[in-house]
Amino acid sequence: MGLRMLARxxxxxxxxxxxxxxxxxxxxxxxxxxxxxxxxAGSAVQEARxxxxxxxxxxxxxxxxxxxxxxxxxxxxxxxxxxxDLAIAIGILSASGQLPSVSLTLDDVAxxxxxxxxxxxxxxxxxxxLVAAARDAQIAAAIVPLANGAEAAxxxxxxxxxxxxxxxxxxxxxxVRQLEASVRTPLPATPSxxxxxxLSEVIGQHLARRALExxxxxxxxxxLSGPPGIGKTLxxxxxxxxxxxxxxxxxxxxxxxxxxxxxxxxxxxxxxxxPFRAPHHTVSTQALVGGGPRVRPGEASLAHRGVLxxxxxxxxxADALDALRQPLESGQVTIARVDGVLTMPARFMLFAAFNxxxxxxxxxxxxxxVCEPSSARRYAGRLSGPLRDRLDLxxxxxxPAHIEGGQDGAEPxxxxxxxxxxAWQRQVERQGGANAELxxxxxxxxxxxxxxLVSLLAQRGRRFGLSPRRLHRAARLARTIADLERRxxxxxxxxxxxxxYRPEAIV
Amino acid sequence: xxGVGRAGPGGPAPERGGELLPWPGPSTEARAVQxxxxxxxxxxxxxxxxxxxxxxxTFGRLVARHGSARAAWRAGPAALAExxxxxxxxxxxxxxxxxESAPAIASAIESATxxxxxxxxxxxxxxxxxxxxxxxxxxxxxxxxxxxxCLDAPCVAIVGTRxxxxxxxxxxxxxxxxxxxxxxxxxxxxxxxxxxxxxxAAIEAGGRSAAVMPSPLGAIYPPRHARLAAKLQETGxxxxxxxxxxxxxxxxxxxxxxxxxxxxxxxxxVVEAPDRSGALLTAAxxxxxxxxxxxxxxxxxxxxSRGCNRLIADHDAAIVTSAAALxxxxxxxxxxxxxxxxxxxxxxxxxxxxxxxxRSGSIEELxxxxxxxxxxxxxxxxxxxxxxxxxxxxxATFHAxxxxxxxxxx
Numbered sequence: 001m002g003l004r005m006l007a008r009x010x011x012x013x014x015x016x017x018x019x020x021x022x023x024x025x026x027x028x029x030x031x032x033x034x035x036x037x038x039x040x041a042g043s044a045v046q047e048a049r050x051x052x053x054x055x056x057x058x059x060x061x062x063x064x065x066x067x068x069x070x071x072x073x074x075x076x077x078x079x080x081x082x083x084x085d086l087a088i089a090i091g092i093l094s095a096s097g098q099l100p101s102v103s104l105t106l107d108d109v110a111x112x113x114x115x116x117x118x119x120x121x122x123x124x125x126x127x128x129x130l131v132a133a134a135r136d137a138q139i140a141a142a143i144v145p146l147a148n149g150a151e152a153a154x155x156x157x158x159x160x161x162x163x164x165x166x167x168x169x170x171x172x173x174x175x176v177r178q179l180e181a182s183v184r185t186p187l188p189a190t191p192s193x194x195x196x197x198x199l200s201e202v203i204g205q206h207l208a209r210r211a212l213e214x215x216x217x218x219x220x221x222x223x224l225s226g227p228p229g230i231g232k233t234l235x236x237x238x239x240x241x242x243x244x245x246x247x248x249x250x251x252x253x254x255x256x257x258x259x260x261x262x263x264x265x266x267x268x269x270x271x272x273x274x275p276f277r278a279p280h281h282t283v284s285t286q287a288l289v290g291g292g293p294r295v296r297p298g299e300a301s302l303a304h305r306g307v308l309x310x311x312x313x314x315x316x317x318a319d320a321l322d323a324l325r326q327p328l329e330s331g332q333v334t335i336a337r338v339d340g341v342l343t344m345p346a347r348f349m350l351f352a353a354f355n356x357x358x359x360x361x362x363x364x365x366x367x368x369x370v371c372e373p374s375s376a377r378r379y380a381g382r383l384s385g386p387l388r389d390r391l392d393l394x395x396x397x398x399x400p401a402h403i404e405g406g407q408d409g410a411e412p413x414x415x416x417x418x419x420x421x422x423a424w425q426r427q428v429e430r431q432g433g434a435n436a437e438l439x440x441x442x443x444x445x446x447x448x449x450x451x452x453l454v455s456l457l458a459q460r461g462r463r464f465g466l467s468p469r470r471l472h473r474a475a476r477l478a479r480t481i482a483d484l485e486r487r488x489x490x491x492x493x494x495x496x497x498x499x500x501y502r503p504e505a506i507v
Numbered sequence: 508x509x510g511v512g513r514a515g516p517g518g519p520a521p522e523r524g525g526e527l528l529p530w531p532g533p534s535t536e537a538r539a540v541q542x543x544x545x546x547x548x549x550x551x552x553x554x555x556x557x558x559x560x561x562x563x564x565t566f567g568r569l570v571a572r573h574g575s576a577r578a579a580w581r582a583g584p585a586a587l588a589e590x591x592x593x594x595x596x597x598x599x600x601x602x603x604x605x606x607e608s609a610p611a612i613a614s615a616i617e618s619a620t621x622x623x624x625x626x627x628x629x630x631x632x633x634x635x636x637x638x639x640x641x642x643x644x645x646x647x648x649x650x651x652x653x654x655x656x657c658l659d660a661p662c663v664a665i666v667g668t669r670x671x672x673x674x675x676x677x678x679x680x681x682x683x684x685x686x687x688x689x690x691x692x693x694x695x696x697x698x699x700x701x702x703x704x705x706x707x708a709a710i711e712a713g714g715r716s717a718a719v720m721p722s723p724l725g726a727i728y729p730p731r732h733a734r735l736a737a738k739l740q741e742t743g744x745x746x747x748x749x750x751x752x753x754x755x756x757x758x759x760x761x762x763x764x765x766x767x768x769x770x771x772x773x774x775x776x777v778v779e780a781p782d783r784s785g786a787l788l789t790a791a792x793x794x795x796x797x798x799x800x801x802x803x804x805x806x807x808x809x810x811x812s813r814g815c816n817r818l819i820a821d822h823d824a825a826i827v828t829s830a831a832a833l834x835x836x837x838x839x840x841x842x843x844x845x846x847x848x849x850x851x852x853x854x855x856x857x858x859x860x861x862x863x864x865x866r867s868g869s870i871e872e873l874x875x876x877x878x879x880x881x882x883x884x885x886x887x888x889x890x891x892x893x894x895x896x897x898x899x900x901x902x903a904t905f906h907a908x909x910x911x912x913x914x915x916x917x
Contacts, residue, residue: 207871209881210885226903364903373669398903493883495886501885
């Protein structure tokens with residue numbers, strides 16, 4: 001057997017939601033038979049030895065009885081997961097001369113996939129990000145497991161082959177039997193239907209409905225406070241049916257995050273539906289904002305470009321709520337790790353729902369609150385000042401004046417969604433982004449704020465004792481209200497309405 | 508011989524339900540006693556008055572019995588044995604206190620009070636409030652910050668529950684505002700809810716307000732009202748406490764505070780009180796001290812007003828039908844308001860304000876009555892709030908303000 005001794009293949013690793021090319025070097029040398037994997041390989045990578053050994057044998061190849069060293073470069077980047085199996089196996093075959101004639105240079109094809117003991121290829125998480133990283137490194141082709149084929153093929157600028165097994169890959173590389181290039185997945189034209197309650201099911205609650213419409217139209221964050229059973233959750237869940245579809249750029253961004261999290265639907269790997277995430281209040285900080293030994297996107301990133309709904313917000317862990325401050329401000333999550341800092345996108349609308357006090361009836365007419373004033377105070381204090389400061393709208397809900405059989409003509413979601421889409425269109429045409437992302441410098445005539453309105457804003461700020469940050473938020477809200485009313489100029493009416501939702505009004 | 512039924516100068520107290528604490532029996536003798544040398548007796552007055560467990564009544568009896576606080580201090584804890592209704596801890600506390608000399612204790616107390624920004628006023632001093640002179644028993648030592656002159660003006664107490672509803676807050680503000688404008692000093696207990704609302708509204712109206720605190724001067728209770736307390740002093744009001752600095756407060760101190768409130772004023776208004784509210788203690792004290800008592804009625808199905816409604820039903824309190832009527836009953840003349848220019852109301856504002864003047868309500872409820880789109884209604888309310896014609900007191904229910912009512916009357 002002619003020994004080539006050294007071979008080099010290419011794979012990729014995940015860093016947050018980004019991919020990074022990884023070189024796999026395999027050296028087959030004389031010595032006691034062994035296999036060592038170096039390059040900060042985690043335990044799942046170490047176990048690749050057993051998977052590769054069985055897969056090679058069961059695919060009709062043999063593991064050379066030599067001293068085998070596998071190096072994953074860059075060697076200072078910690079590596080986790082099982083996606084390197086294929087690259088290691090091909091490297092060994094090449095170094096031991098079992099790949100007779102390679103039609104493609106191994107440097108020019110990214111090999112991604114986990115090996116089953118029978119030589120089959122298993123899915124990997126984050127195929128979109130991994131293939132995109134390979135493309136960015138000017139690699140011409142990628143071979144991925146069949147199940148990842150559709151999502152990987154959505155990455156433009158690289159040829160993707162989907163393979164069923166190690167044998168298929170070897171046949172392809174040696175030119176015996178070419179794999180067919182995967183067809184680029186088209187973006188779905190419309191979002192798939194969502195299972196959300198319809199707004200026509202909500203009795204009364206005009207102010208909360210209006211606030212929801214404004215929040216979604218301008219991507220503002222919204223909180224509903226009120227007694228139990230009043231419809232807070234129902235209204236906020238109805239938001240899922242009101243969200244406009246993701247545009248092309250957003251769809252790729254969001255799909256990539258879902259791919260990394262392993263939540264991709266194989267048949268429809270690209271997502272048009274704006275995310276609506278509703279984690280339970282027992283969620284850990286790590287699960288909420290991301291992190292862990294293998295950094296996974298948290299709920300905040302999974303809600304990117306969509307809604308993060310925290311039902312019973314005040315029952316979430318204080319540190320978890322606090323961790324949301326940064327993404328709310330900057331639109332991304334930063335995770336500091338021993339080996340560096342990585343960021344993940346997390347630009348979401350925060351929707352919150354809570355009771356005003358432990359018994360839930362503080363400040364309502366219908367029933368008397370039975371909480372000690374101090375305990376009610378402490379309860380409301382769980383929504384920390386900085387977090388409250390980042391809310392755009394707050395509505396204190398009361399029981400509807402009259403609950404009768406008739407629905408008094410409550411608007412269905414479809415009508416409201418139409419107005420939201422129109423208001424959204426106006427924002428995109430004007431500034432190419434959401435009103436919630438307007439900077440303080442943009443509060444001027446170009447964006448429909450005439451000087452008299454700006455001075456009125458300052459006047460209202462003095463009257464109600466509002467901070468500059470709060471005033472800026474009110475101005476952005478007023479811009480959205482004007483957009484909903486199809487007005488180019490923001491009027492006094494819009495501003496006054498926006499101030500009605502100011503979170504300072506909290507009990 | 509010293510019974511619950513006998514009351515102060517106001518005549519016999521009416522029969523009362525068992526849940527109200529009785530005012531401690533009077534010590535008629537104590538009032539007459541003026542020590543031969545008030546100047547020399549003052550340190551003993553302060554030292555004896557600060558012993559935990561020796562309240563105003565016990566203090567009065569001790570001084571009456573021994574002729575001066577100095578003589579009583581010399582007699583020591585044994586003197587307590589012959590008195591009825593003395594807290595068991597009093598003797599032990601006094602014994603501990605007597606390890607130091609009375610003048611040393613007095614000067615320590617005085618300097619601590621000064622440190623806390625106040626001064627000690629004893630019933631021997633000229634500054635001692637006149638309203639307490641006829642009061643029996645009267646607190647021997649007060650710790651005071653601010654200007655006690657405000658207590659020489661007509662004083663009315665506004666008290667009520669800490670768990671105030673929007674209705675209670677609205678009534679408290681309205682009444683305090685009218686009284687303060689008419690030159691009345693609004694007295695209350697600095698507590699959360701109605702008390703705080705009354706103080707704040709009186710200051711806001713440019714009047715004076717005095718707070719009787721359950722805690723020592725240095726430790727504002729509740730801490731959240733520290734700023735309110737400072738503002739009271741800045742605007743010509745006063746803080747009054749019976750406790751020396753550093754004393755840990757307990758439940759009885761709140762009851763004691765409530766009695767002092769009633770003693771300082773000519774009339775007490777209970778704005779909103781559920782059953783067993785502390786404000787009802789103030790009401791009971793007012794009855795026993797012969798002060799006029801008023802109560803603001805509430806809906807009969809509102810637990811938060813049950814105490815008030817019962818005071819009215821039992822003929823213990825006169826009913827308050829409006830702030831203006833109360834002013835007449837209290838005997839002060841309403842000052843003409845300088846309403847200033849409100850500016851022209853928009854059509855939407857006019858509609859919303861008219862609805863609010865008719866009846867307070869939440870936005871949800873107003874939508875049904877006013878017939879405006881939600882956004883327009885919300886905006887109109889902000890504008891009315893900015894003009895101080897409507898307020899929600901931080902809740903979901905909106906009320907027309909006093910200024911709005913005056914506007915409507917014109």
